[in-house]
Amino acid sequence: METPQKESDSNYSTANDEDSVTHQTPDIEKQPSNTETTSPATEQYPETDLSRGIVGWDGQDDPNNPQNFSTGKKWALLALISAMTLISPLASSMFSPAITYMAAEFKETDETILSFSVSIYLLGYTFGPLLLAPLSEVYGRRIVLSGANWFFVVWQIGCALAQNIETLIVCRLFAGIGGSGCLTLGAGVIADLFPREKRGMATSIWAMGPLIGPVVGPIAGGFLGEQVGWRWVFWLLLIAGGVLAFGVEVLNKETYPSVLIRWKKEKLAKELGRTDLRSAYDLDEEPAPVMEVLARSFKRPVLLFCKSPIVFLLSTYMSLIYGLLYLFFTTISDVFTSQYGFSVGLSGLAYLGIGIGFMSGLMVIALTNDKVMIKLTARNGGKFEPEMRLPMMTFFACVLPISFFWYGWTADKHVFWIVPIIGMFPFGFGMMGVYMPIQTYVIDCYPAYAASANATLTATRSLVGAMLPLAGPAMFNALGLGWGNSLLGFVALAFVPVPIIFTRS
Numbered sequence: 030m031e032t033p034q035k036e037s038d039s040n041y042s043t044a045n046d047e048d049s050v051t052h053q054t055p056d057i058e059k060q061p062s063n064t065e066t067t068s069p070a071t072e073q074y075p076e077t078d079l080s081r082g083i084v085g086w087d088g089q090d091d092p093n094n095p096q097n098f099s100t101g102k103k104w105a106l107l108a109l110i111s112a113m114t115l116i117s118p119l120a121s122s123m124f125s126p127a128i129t130y131m132a133a134e135f136k137e138t139d140e141t142i143l144s145f146s147v148s149i150y151l152l153g154y155t156f157g158p159l160l161l162a163p164l165s166e167v168y169g170r171r172i173v174l175s176g177a178n179w180f181f182v183v184w185q186i187g188c189a190l191a192q193n194i195e196t197l198i199v200c201r202l203f204a205g206i207g208g209s210g211c212l213t214l215g216a217g218v219i220a221d222l223f224p225r226e227k228r229g230m231a232t233s234i235w236a237m238g239p240l241i242g243p244v245v246g247p248i249a250g251g252f253l254g255e256q257v258g259w260r261w262v263f264w265l266l267l268i269a270g271g272v273l274a275f276g277v278e279v280l281n282k283e284t285y286p287s288v289l290i291r292w293k294k295e296k297l298a299k300e301l302g303r304t305d306l307r308s309a310y311d312l313d314e315e316p317a318p319v320m321e322v323l324a325r326s327f328k329r330p331v332l333l334f335c336k337s338p339i340v341f342l343l344s345t346y347m348s349l350i351y352g353l354l355y356l357f358f359t360t361i362s363d364v365f366t367s368q369y370g371f372s373v374g375l376s377g378l379a380y381l382g383i384g385i386g387f388m389s390g391l392m393v394i395a396l397t398n399d400k401v402m403i404k405l406t407a408r409n410g411g412k413f414e415p416e417m418r419l420p421m422m423t424f425f426a427c428v429l430p431i432s433f434f435w436y437g438w439t440a441d442k443h444v445f446w447i448v449p450i451i452g453m454f455p456f457g458f459g460m461m462g463v464y465m466p467i468q469t470y471v472i473d474c475y476p477a478y479a480a481s482a483n484a485t486l487t488a489t490r491s492l493v494g495a496m497l498p499l500a501g502p503a504m505f506n507a508l509g510l511g512w513g514n515s516l517l518g519f520v521a522l523a524f525v526p527v528p529i530i531f532t533r534s
Contacts, residue, residue: 075290075309079301084294085309093293095221095284103222109280110215111235113178113273117208118242119249120185120266121150124201126247126362126377127254127262134259135194140502142194148355148498149198153205154491158213158484160206163326165480169288170214170221171281177210178274182267189263212239212487217480220472221284225413229398232469233391240391240461243354244384247362251377286310287477329481334489339474340482343467344489346527350429350460351490352497353517357383357432357456360440360505360514369446382436382450386457390425393458394465397421415473418466422528425462430521432456437514463528 074094075085086094098106124131125147132143157177165173184207187200215235223231253261283289287310298306333340358380365371365379398418405417435452468486475482505513 082305114211114238118239119246122243123246123250126251127259130259148495150201150205151491151495153202154209155488157206157209158487162213162480162484169283171283174214177207181207182270185263185267189260213484216483220476220479233395240387244380247380248377252374255374330484334485348490348493352493355494355498356501382453383457386454390458390461418470422466425459426525426528428455429459430518433514433518438511441511
């Protein structure tokens, strides 16, 4: 069975003298850190050679190759997907501040059940990517993304009309499955469209949604729940999601090279009456039934997690950070309503501390990640290694734990409200500096299977993000805000050496 390994931007090379095409068979068991790739200037795309029955691109400058799309078209496609990537994570936390109104209507007093009604959405993020990423690598990005978007939109109706908490929880689970589409497939689209020297900036723009959405959500949700009721949180998500899903349906283009060349092969085979044609992207694969191909694709994210040590470690590290973020979220609204007298709407503004940290970290990474990679590639004799994305992680990993001690003890001692809000800034800043390099690193390692590799990251971090906050109320009730947050800070400190190991391994 074919499974992914870390590889260069093109899995395929075209020999200049013989116009031949070779396919590097992925093998996940090879260690990522041992593989070197050539500079972007030498990248080659497989070309058509009908004399050998091979269908590829019509030259290196073929305008149908997504890598050769105009700059404006590339960024427009990315902007379209990024917009949907903002709405979906928004739904994960937008309901959180309005949960008290829902609890009163349904007469629910169990804090664990109430927390679960929020975090169940992230459980959908765990299952969705494992299904959608493989489907996109068989049928293409566009159709899978469109289907996932509409699935997300439809289940908002169920949430808005729910008459009991059980119905609400089920509907949020299915909404999360659909909402994971843009989070999962965005990495694949970036690999399809952008050469590696531009992926840092592209990933920064696309990743704004998963990090900014959970912060903006409580701010909007707090005011909506207070002014017009908690159900309008879901009606607003329905409207915004529906508009963007329609835009994706109309304006989005297929970008996955393997699928585009397969379509081209089928068209040529029909026009020329030839049955011997093969896609240049499938030369090492024996023709197989669709179900066998799907089964192979469905196994790929799991194999990446189990057989690639670097993916396993990075997934674990990102999951920890993501879980800490949602543990943070379990206390903020309650602290600022009960201890500082904020209204439910105003309590959402407390999330601005993390949000400003996210934006600051995003700008730093967007402006420096590609530059650092290019500089290190030049220093390495023009040979690029994906690990060149990771050096700055060490600095951000050191900044991140500061927030737990600052926020925890200032909130515990009832220090003036602006101080704990400012104390959240280092976490947002540090998390962005950890999250972004990992995301770009995985895309660089597995460009042909970027969606599956990203599905592994998304599924693991979402599972932790869904489950860990359920322990939040009990932990903070037992330890208090000061020691409870300090415990999280010590855990974050214990993981500071991890980026150093990644960089130097």
